Amino acid sequence: MIDPSGYTYAHEHLHIDLSGFKGDIDCRLDQYAFICDEMHTLVQRGVRNIVEMTNRYMGRNPQFLLDLMHDTGINVIACTGYYQHAFFPEHVAERSVRQLAQEMIDEIEIGIDDTGLKAGVIAEIGSSKGVITGLEEKVFYAAAVAHNETGRPVSTHTSFSTMGLEQIALLKKYSVDLSQVVIGHCDLKDNLDNILRMIDSGAYVQFDTIGKNNYYPDEKRIQMLSALRERGLLGHVMLSMDVTRRSHLKANGGNGYDYLLTTFVPQLHQAGFSQADVDLMLRDNPARFFR
Numbered sequence: 359m360i361d362p363s364g365y366t367y368a369h370e371h372l373h374i375d376l377s378g379f380k381g382d383i384d385c386r387l388d389q390y391a392f393i394c395d396e397m398h399t400l401v402q403r404g405v406r407n408i409v410e411m412t413n414r415y416m417g418r419n420p421q422f423l424l425d426l427m428h429d430t431g432i433n434v435i436a437c438t439g440y441y442q443h444a445f446f447p448e449h450v451a452e453r454s455v456r457q458l459a460q461e462m463i464d465e466i467e468i469g470i471d472d473t474g475l476k477a478g479v480i481a482e483i484g485s486s487k488g489v490i491t492g493l494e495e496k497v498f499y500a501a502a503v504a505h506n507e508t509g510r511p512v513s514t515h516t517s518f519s520t521m522g523l524e525q526i527a528l529l530k531k532y533s534v535d536l537s538q539v540v541i542g543h544c545d546l547k548d549n550l551d552n553i554l555r556m557i558d559s560g561a562y563v564q565f566d567t568i569g570k571n572n573y574y575p576d577e578k579r580i581q582m583l584s585a586l587r588e589r590g591l592l593g594h595v596m597l598s599m600d601v602t603r604r605s606h607l608k609a610n611g612g613n614g615y616d617y618l619l620t621t622f623v624p625q626l627h628q629a630g631f632s633q634a635d636v637d638l639m640l641r642d643n644p645a646r647f648f649r
């Protein structure tokens with residue numbers, strides 16, 4: 359599934375369409391030529407894998423992903439699951455946990471839409487800001503069933519870095535081995551105490567909104583990462599940018615996917631991080647987790 363020889367962006371989107379929900383065409387990320395160019399650049403910079411977190415109900419496009427793999431050599435790990443309450447289709451309420459889980463299992467074992475592309479991760483399984491709603495809990499249950507039957511890891515979405523510990527408690531309740539869980543978007547607020555408890559539980563954490571300085575500055579992301587480094591905990595951290603909008607692309611004036619490597623990694627080095635620290639977060643941890 360994963361190519362362990364290079365870097366991995368652990369939480370990205372290559373094709374996503376939330377424009378209908380958000381009433382903003384910027385939220386339809388689908389410009390193939392621009393994204394193709396950026397993937398060529400990433401491959402040149404040593405990135406081998408993109409973990410694509412767009413499930414069916416977020417505007418996933420499996421053929422788009424297959425074309426990118428073919429045309430650029432990047433390896434894409436596709437996902438299956440449901441996002442968060444506000445984005446659920448109506449059938450989440452109507453179907454049983456078993457039915458929701460079976461859809462995930464089928465996309466893992468059989469494939470997505472007869473394209474031959476199989477999902478490699480259960481994601482992005484989300485909760486709302488400050489609450490896990492009843493339907494979200496149902497989806498977490500289904501994700502746990504799918505995980506326990508397929509062994510594929512679970513990657514979550516937290517809203518503004520809230521409810522991560524509660525997500526962990528829920529997955530534990532449903533018998534998920536926490537070393538198979540990564541909590542997403544841990545880097546959108548001062549969050550060190552919670553992150554330490556998450557890592558202590560055995561779960562992984564993601565700093566995956568790198569470059570979104572209008573939400574939370576990279577400088578503070580680096581402060582939290584430094585605190586984890588001092589404690590010897592970088593073995594539980596993965597990095598990414600969560601590109602979701604047309605305006606995030608370089609051709610449209612955004613940071614582009616390579617910002618993590620061209621801007622953020624040099625900032626880590628300046629803050630005292632070694633190359634081995636960077637390789638751990640970008641290569642070895644994802645290779646172990648998404649194996």
Ligand SMILES: [Zn+2]
Pocket residue numbers: 482515516542543
């Ligand atoms: Zn997310």
